[in-house]
Amino acid sequence: MTSVVTNRTALTFYGGVNEIGGNKILLQDHDTRVFFDFGMSFSARKQFYSPPFLSPKNEKSLQELGILPIINGVYNFDPTPPEADAFFVSHGHLDHAGYLSFIKREIPVFCGETTEIILRTLSDTRRADLEFNVADIKFNVFRTGTKIQVDNIVVEPLHVDHSIPGAYGFLIYTSNGTIVYTGDFRDHGHKPEMTDEFVEKAQDSEPVAVVTEATNMTGATVSNEVEVEAKLDKIASQVDGIMLAEFGYSDIDRLNTFYRIARKHQRCLAVSVRQAYLLDALRSDVHLQVPALDDDGIMVFRKSKKRYDKWEKQLIERLNVENKTFDVFDVSKQQCRVILAVSFYDFEELINLQPAAGSCYVLSASEPFNEEMEIDYERLINWLSHYGLPQYHVHVSGHMMPLQLKAVLEKMRAEEVFPIHTENAQLFKKFMGKVDSQVQIVEKGREYLL
Numbered sequence: 277m278t279s280v281v282t283n284r285t286a287l288t289f290y291g292g293v294n295e296i297g298g299n300k301i302l303l304q305d306h307d308t309r310v311f312f313d314f315g316m317s318f319s320a321r322k323q324f325y326s327p328p329f330l331s332p333k334n335e336k337s338l339q340e341l342g343i344l345p346i347i348n349g350v351y352n353f354d355p356t357p358p359e360a361d362a363f364f365v366s367h368g369h370l371d372h373a374g375y376l377s378f379i380k381r382e383i384p385v386f387c388g389e390t391t392e393i394i395l396r397t398l399s400d401t402r403r404a405d406l407e408f409n410v411a412d413i414k415f416n417v418f419r420t421g422t423k424i425q426v427d428n429i430v431v432e433p434l435h436v437d438h439s440i441p442g443a444y445g446f447l448i449y450t451s452n453g454t455i456v457y458t459g460d461f462r463d464h465g466h467k468p469e470m471t472d473e474f475v476e477k478a479q480d481s482e483p484v485a486v487v488t489e490a491t492n493m494t495g496a497t498v499s500n501e502v503e504v505e506a507k508l509d510k511i512a513s514q515v516d517g518i519m520l521a522e523f524g525y526s527d528i529d530r531l532n533t534f535y536r537i538a539r540k541h542q543r544c545l546a547v548s549v550r551q552a553y554l555l556d557a558l559r560s561d562v563h564l565q566v567p568a569l570d571d572d573g574i575m576v577f578r579k580s581k582k583r584y585d586k587w588e589k590q591l592i593e594r595l596n597v598e599n600k601t602f603d604v605f606d607v608s609k610q611q612c613r614v615i616l617a618v619s620f621y622d623f624e625e626l627i628n629l630q631p632a633a634g635s636c637y638v639l640s641a642s643e644p645f646n647e648e649m650e651i652d653y654e655r656l657i658n659w660l661s662h663y664g665l666p667q668y669h670v671h672v673s674g675h676m677m678p679l680q681l682k683a684v685l686e687k688m689r690a691e692e693v694f695p696i697h698t699e700n701a702q703l704f705k706k707f708m709g710k711v712d713s714q715v716q717i718v719e720k721g722r723e724y725l726l
């Protein structure tokens with residue numbers, strides 16, 4: 277190890293600072309160096325690039341523009357020996373895991389079992405590119421409560437509820453006390469008890485520092501997944517034509533909600549081939565509840581394409597045997613029997629679909645920014661207007677709301693709180709007021725000694 281040996285514990289934030297996502301947190305304890313998350317910075321990337329027309333050519337471009345931080349001894353394009361002992365990944369969203377693509381393959385990566393499945397399927401279903409290529413990473417998987425020792429420190433992952441299955445927070449036992457990292461979490465999903473358990477254990481560990489997400493400082497709402505389901509139920513009970521539903525590809529809780537609503541109203545939920553591929557892979561995870569592809573309430577929608585990738589072709593062939601796929605013309609003939617999962621990028625299909633009068637479009641994802649998609653609103657509205665489709669926005673965030681977050685942090689009573697994954701750290705600090713903890717306004721790349 278060539279890094280400077282100190283007797284103290286330090287945190288350095290290389291991403292997630294003044295931005296939602298892109299978390300890259302280095303924890304050093306004596307000579308142990310461990311990263312928590314290594315995500316893609318969507319906002320930094322968006323300032324310079326607009327794929328597919330303007331994409332980064334190589335890592336040099338990303339480093340030049342400050343999108344990929346300069347850190348010695350962690351990247352696969354850097355010939356020097358490794359200077360990190362491990363990477364821990366909180367969950368499978370790309371703003372937390374995407375830039376694992378660049379790391380040296382000999383440094384161990386730890387993640388939840390579900391996260392491995394999600395990242396593997398993502399890797400199978402999109403063409404490997406510079407910024408997402410994890411196919412040759414060997415993941416070391418954990419489940420909640422596993423204690424993992426990495427030299428000086430012990431890491432305990434604990435499940436939390438978030439808008440993707442298999443999300444974790446971490447308790448990190450260092451030589452200067454326990455550090456809590458929340459990852460992305462919420463207490464208004466379908467499994468609030470997971471988050472409660474995490475908070476309780478974090479509280480019991482009497483942490484010296486908490487690194488917390490503080491995403492929802494300006495867009496807070498009072499709602500939960502149960503309410504989302506009730507609203508979707510109401511829409512489904514009245515809609516005459518097709519119900520188009522846009523939701524996050526890996527938001528399995530929301531997919532399950534749409535599935536239940538479809539069943540209740542004698543419709544089927546038609547998912548994309550890519551979603552079907554993920555569902556099929558997640559079936560191997562016994563801790564998750566996902567509908568099977570041969571379920572009567574599930575159909576798979578084949579987009580009109582000239583050429584299918586190998587994985588698509590194989591899955592479609594398998595599903596065709598059971599009559600489980602349909603194309604836009606099949607859907608068009610039975611609009612009142614279908615909830616069709618769509619993405620804005622599928623809207624070209626509407627031309628052959630010809631939505632019947634009384635159809636509607638339900639946006640069940642955040643706006644205008646989501647960890648997985650950026651929607652071009654003006655164009656979206658033009659398409660909806662052209663086909664007479666009213667837009668309903670039925671959604672609840674994957675992130676903790678301000679008052680709940682404050683209550684959680686007051687319980688934990690850490691000496692220091694580091695808000696990240698937010699554009700509103702100052703607002704958060706003022707909002708927290710004079711609690712027992714000191715709220716640090718994090719600067720990118722600065723080392724914080726504990």
Ligand SMILES: [Zn+2]
Nearest residue numbers: 297369371460
């Ligand atoms: Zn995130």
Ligand SMILES: [Zn+2]
Nearest residue numbers: 367369460647
């Ligand atoms: Zn997330």
